[in-house]
Amino acid sequence: MFVAALCGCGGSKxxxxxxxxxxxxxxxxxxSVAARYPTSFDSFVHExxxxxxxxxxxxxxxxNRILFTQLFxxxxxxxxxxxxxxxxxxxxxxxxxxxxxxxxxxxxxxQSQTDDFAVWIRYRIKIFDSEGVQVANWPIAAYGKSQASxxxxxQALRRAAVLAMRDAAALIILQMDKSTGISKLRDARARxxxxxxxxxxxxxxxxxxxxxxxxxxxx
Amino acid sequence: MPVNTRKRPTxxxxxxxxxxxxxxxxSACVTSRVEHIKEAETGIAEGEAIVIMAKSxxxxxxxxxxxxxxxxxxxxxxxxxxxxxxxxxxxxxxxxWFEPRTAPAETKGLPTxxxxxxxxxxxxxxxxRYLVWLDGDTDKTAGGGSMSCAIGPGGGGCFGFAxxxxxxxxxxxxxxxxxxxxxxxxxADVSGTSFLPAIIIPVPLIARTRxxxxxxLADQLKLFIVDDDAV
Numbered sequence: 001m002f003v004a005a006l007c008g009c010g011g012s013k014x015x016x017x018x019x020x021x022x023x024x025x026x027x028x029x030x031x032s033v034a035a036r037y038p039t040s041f042d043s044f045v046h047e048x049x050x051x052x053x054x055x056x057x058x059x060x061x062x063x064n065r066i067l068f069t070q071l072f073x074x075x076x077x078x079x080x081x082x083x084x085x086x087x088x089x090x091x092x093x094x095x096x097x098x099x100x101x102x103x104x105x106x107x108x109x110x111q112s113q114t115d116d117f118a119v120w121i122r123y124r125i126k127i128f129d130s131e132g133v134q135v136a137n138w139p140i141a142a143y144g145k146s147q148a149s150x151x152x153x154x155q156a157l158r159r160a161a162v163l164a165m166r167d168a169a170a171l172i173i174l175q176m177d178k179s180t181g182i183s184k185l186r187d188a189r190a191r192x193x194x195x196x197x198x199x200x201x202x203x204x205x206x207x208x209x210x211x212x213x214x215x216x217x218x219x
Numbered sequence: 220m221p222v223n224t225r226k227r228p229t230x231x232x233x234x235x236x237x238x239x240x241x242x243x244x245x246s247a248c249v250t251s252r253v254e255h256i257k258e259a260e261t262g263i264a265e266g267e268a269i270v271i272m273a274k275s276x277x278x279x280x281x282x283x284x285x286x287x288x289x290x291x292x293x294x295x296x297x298x299x300x301x302x303x304x305x306x307x308x309x310x311x312x313x314x315x316w317f318e319p320r321t322a323p324a325e326t327k328g329l330p331t332x333x334x335x336x337x338x339x340x341x342x343x344x345x346x347x348r349y350l351v352w353l354d355g356d357t358d359k360t361a362g363g364g365s366m367s368c369a370i371g372p373g374g375g376g377c378f379g380f381a382x383x384x385x386x387x388x389x390x391x392x393x394x395x396x397x398x399x400x401x402x403x404x405x406x407a408d409v410s411g412t413s414f415l416p417a418i419i420i421p422v423p424l425i426a427r428t429r430x431x432x433x434x435x436l437a438d439q440l441k442l443f444i445v446d447d448d449a450v
Contacts (some may be wrong), residue, residue: 024316025337145276147284163319170315 005031014154020164021169022142024074028079029177031186035097041065046188048111056108058119058161069191070098071169072178075176089132093184102139106157109148117156118145119164127180128191136180161196203213221296245271247426249411253435257403259395267348268302269294269444270309272356274392275319281356286389286433290353293437297416301441310342329399347396349444355389357429362409366417384412387432391440405443407436 044060050127074078082088088096103122120143127136144163146156177183264422271291274280287306288402310317316332333339367378390406396428412424 022311025312025316025335025341042389100421143277164314166318167320170321173315174321196396 002142003201012154012157013057013059013073013175014157016061016063016158016161019063019068019215020207021166022066023171024071024173029075029076030195031095032093033076033089033095033182034071034080034082034093035068035072035099036082036084036086037065038098038100040101041068041099042126044101044104044107046106047107050108050110054108054110056106056157057203059104060161063070063161063165064099064101066108066175067165067169069104070152071172072097073141075173076130089130094130094189095135095182096132097182098126098128100126102123106160108153108157115147116145117160118147119157119160121161121164122170125176126178129185129186129218130192135185136182138176138179140168140175141169142171147183228414245272245409247413247424247431249387249426249431251407251409251435253405253407253439254401255405255443257443259398259400259402261349261393261402263301263348263397263444266302266346268346269349269351270347271305271351271353272306272309272317272322274352275322277319278324280354282389283429286357286429289430290351290437290440292393293434293442294441299441299445301444302346303387304347308349309345313338314448326394326401328398329394329396330392333396333399335418344397350396351440352392352394353389354392355387357385357387357432360384360386364415366404366415366421368417377417377421378419378439379417381415382412384410385426385428386410387428389432389436391436393440393443403443404440405436405439405441407432409435412432422447 041064042062044064045057046060047055047057049055069072069079069081078093080091080093082091082096100123101121102124104120107115112118119139120142123137125136125138125140126134127138129135142164144158144160144165144167145198146163148156224401252315271287271294273282273284288435291305294301315321316335316338323329332427333342353435362383364379364381366377366381368377369375387409390404392404393402394400409428409432411428411431413422416419416424439444
C-alpha cells in the first residue's frame with residue numbers, strides 16, 4: 001500500500017452481482033415477444049487505465065441479461081428468452097428483440113477532477129418481426145453518476161453502473177414503442193396470418209433507425 | 220534529573236491531548252443566511268409525510284447524497300419531527316417515474332404524472348403530501364498558506380499555517396402533491412473559513428458549512444411546512 005501511495009498507483013476491480021430494477025409501474029403491452037442476448041450479456045468486463053495513475057475495471061457479469069429480462073417481462077404480456085440456436089420463425093411470437101452493448105465507458109474522480117464516478121452505456125436494440133425482418137435499429141445512451149465521498153470508490157462505481165442501467169430501463173419504457181413501433185407488430189402478424197399478403201405494406205416494412213435524444217414526455 | 224525525564228513525556232502527551240481536544244471542540248466562525256419565499260398556504264396533517272429528493276443530475280445538479288440524508292434525518296428528528304419517507308424507497312416504489320431522466324422538472328408535469336397507472340395510488344398509500352427538491356452544493360472558494368511536516372528517528376511534527384474558505388449554497392423547492400402546485404422555496408447560504416495552524420501539532424479549526432446549512436435548512440423547512448404563521 002505504501003509503495004502504491006508513493007507511485008500513485010491504485011484502482012480497483014469492481015464486480016456487479018445480480019443487480020435488479022424495481023417492478024415498473026406501467027401497463028403491459030399485449031404482445032408476445034422473445035429476446036435473444038449476445039454472449040457478452042453473460043460476462044461483460046470493461047477496463048479503464050488512468051495514465052500513470054491507476055487501473056479500474058468493472059465486471060458486469062450477467063447483470064445485462066438480468067436487467068433486460070426483468071424489464072421485458074414487465075413490459076410485455078408474453079415474454080421468453082431464446083438461445084442463439086433457436087429459429088425465431090418457429091415460435092408463435094410477434095417480435096424478436098436483440099439488445100447489444102455498443103459502448104461502455106466510465107470515469108473516475110482522478111480523471112474528471114470531481115468527486116464523481118460516472119458510467120455511460122450505449123445499447124443498441126434491434127427488433128425483428130415474426131418473419132425475421134428487421135423493423136427497428138434503435139441506439140440508446142444511458143448515464144449514471146455517484147459520489148465517491150458518500151459511498152467509497154468501489155461502491156460508488158458499482159452504484160453509478162446500476163444507475164446507468166436504471167436510466168436505460170427508464171428510457172426504454174418511455175420511448176421504445178414511440179421509437180420502434182413494436183406494439184404494431186401484433187396487428188401486423190394477425191393480418192399476415194389471416195390473409196397472407198404478397199407485398200408487405202410500405203409502412204410496416206420500413207426500418208426504424210431512431211435517434212436516441214428524443215425529448216422525454218414524462219413531465 | 221531522572222524524575223524529570225520520566226515526567227516529561229507524560230506532560231507533553233497531556234499538552235497534546237489538550238491542544239487536540241481544543242481544536243476538536245472549537246470550530247471556526249461561519250456566517251449563514253436563510254430565506255424563504257412562500258407562494259401558497261402550507262400545513263401537514265397527522266399521517267402525512269414528505270420526501271426529500273435531489274434535483275436531477277441530468278439538469279446539472281450536484282447536491283451531495285450525504286446532504287440529502289442529513290436534511291432528511293434533521294427534519295424527522297425530535298418531538299416536532301415530520302414523517303420523512305426515505306427517497307430511495309419512494310423512487311423504487313414509483314419506478315421509473317422519479318428516475319433522474321424521468322422525474323418532473325416543473326409542477327406542470329404533475330397532472331400527467333399522477334394520471335399514469337398506479338402513481339396516484341402509491342403516493343396516496345404512502346401518505347406523501349410534500350415533495351422537497353434540493354439543489355446546490357458545497358464548494359471550496361478560496362485557500363492559502365503553507366505547511367510542512369517532517370518525521371525523523373526522534374519524532375516528527377508540522378509547522379506552518381493553512382486556511383481555506385467553503386461556501387454551502389442550497390435551495391429547497393417544495394411541491395404540494397395535494398394541490399399539485401409549487402408552494403415556495405427555502406434557501407440557506409453558509410460561508411466560513413477554516414484554519415489549520417501548526418506548531419509541531421496541527422490544530423484544525425474547521426468551519427462546518429455543510430452541517431450548518433443542513434441544520435438551518437431543515438429547521439426552516441419544518442416551520443415552512445408545519446406552521447403557516449411562524450414563517
